[in-house]
Amino acid sequence: MNLLIEVLAFAVAIGVLVVVHEYGHYSVARWCGVKVLRFSIGFGKPLVQWVSPKTGTEWTIAALPLGGYVKMLDEREADVQIPAGQLPHAFNRQHVAKRFAIVAAGPVANFILAIVLFAAVFATGVSEPAAIVAAPAANTPAALAGFDGGETVVAVRNSDGGRGEPVRSWSDLRWKLLGAAFDHHRVILSAKDSHGTSDFPLDLRDVAEKDVDDDFMSHLGFEPGGGKLIVAGVQAGSAAQHAGLAAGDRLVSIDGKPADNATAFIAYVKTHAGKPMTLQVERGGDAQQAGKSEEIHVVPLAQRDDATGESIGRIGAELATQVPSIQVRYGPIESLQLGAHRTWDLAAYSVRMFGRMLTGEASLKNLSGPVTIADYAGKSARLGPSAFLSFLALVSISLGVLNLLPIPVLDGGHLLYYLVEAATGKAVSDRLQLVLQRAGLACIVALSAIALFNDLARLIHF
Structure with a gap:
């Protein structure tokens, strides 16, 4: 039964993310006057096909569901000569700004989806562990900050001043401390107990990169308490x-x-x-x-x-x-604001993590593949709608960030070409693009292999 839930949850997650991403490309292409020949969910042999009588676009569901694509009219990919009357609708004939917008629309659609999903979770409410701190282990940052256990963290602010940000739940506290650790900041935690509200200075400047992982809070000495x-x-x-x-x-x-x-x-x-x-x-x-x-x-x-x-x-x-939990719920406007803020923070965190993996400051074990995604999809689905929507938003952000990386064959690689073209007035030659695409494909294959290895390592614990 659990396997069936994981498979169904994974299929729904991938289906939604691919459709949203590709529809971003499709909608902006149509808005820019580019003719879209095919909108495909999946790769390989088509299982279902339908041609729109209005636009002439072929809508397809293919056999291999891990991805999708939008095929536009393009002289470089045409098997036969394109009629002169349709050339103005070819992708390669568009101004560089339009081409940039069409390619960027896919990742942007993923970020918009994440904002909407997070906003829905914030608006409908979610039950989360309260930000109550358990007695920390000796000599951990939490113990050195003065926590004894039983305190409820209510706000976080930078030690150099600034407005404090309220803490509503344990996950909220974790996220704020994670951001401060990445920026190597000292923060002040305001927490209340039976004696009132006190400030606890927490030094996160020397947190090791290897400790910024799933057990991040444990490394700091923070565990949910009050239960x-x-x-x-x-x-x-x-x-x-x-x-x-x-x-x-x-x-x-x-x-x-x-x-x-x-x-x-x-x-x-x-x-x-x-x-x-x-x-x-x-x-x-x-x-x-x-x-x-x-x-x-x-x-x-x-x-x-x-x-x-x-x-x-x-x-x-x-x-x-x-563990004691609280119901966290916000109004519509505040939910959208929080959704946008959470999406921005997670996207920035993903970019920094990618950068640190490239420089060796963070482990490549942080990469995950389809097996881990399916596992977490199933687990979040069993936890309820809010958990599954939050998971879907997180993966949507990861997909958006991944596609914006300046790697040829990804959207980010094409955007880099267009930036060079806009700056120099000359398009990157087809020969150079071919060489870069082969290098980019090699990078993607290597990343996929590492992610799959990590999946298997987590699965069989080696």
């Missing part, structure tokens, strides 16, 4: 069983520190192999003891970590976190 940490199960013969822990127990604190996040709890246990710990527990599994609070003393057993080879502490308990 309930529940014992989901206890292994037979484990330290947890000997100490008296049982399924359904709620872990309130560990050595006096709030226990509201599984990742932080596990990290603390790992550093206490053979050392006694005191757990404050609320009984939940036994109906007669439900709600009863008591202290439990447990000594984590020392075990070898297969990943690092080091000795770490384990108590043998399976944990589940119930």
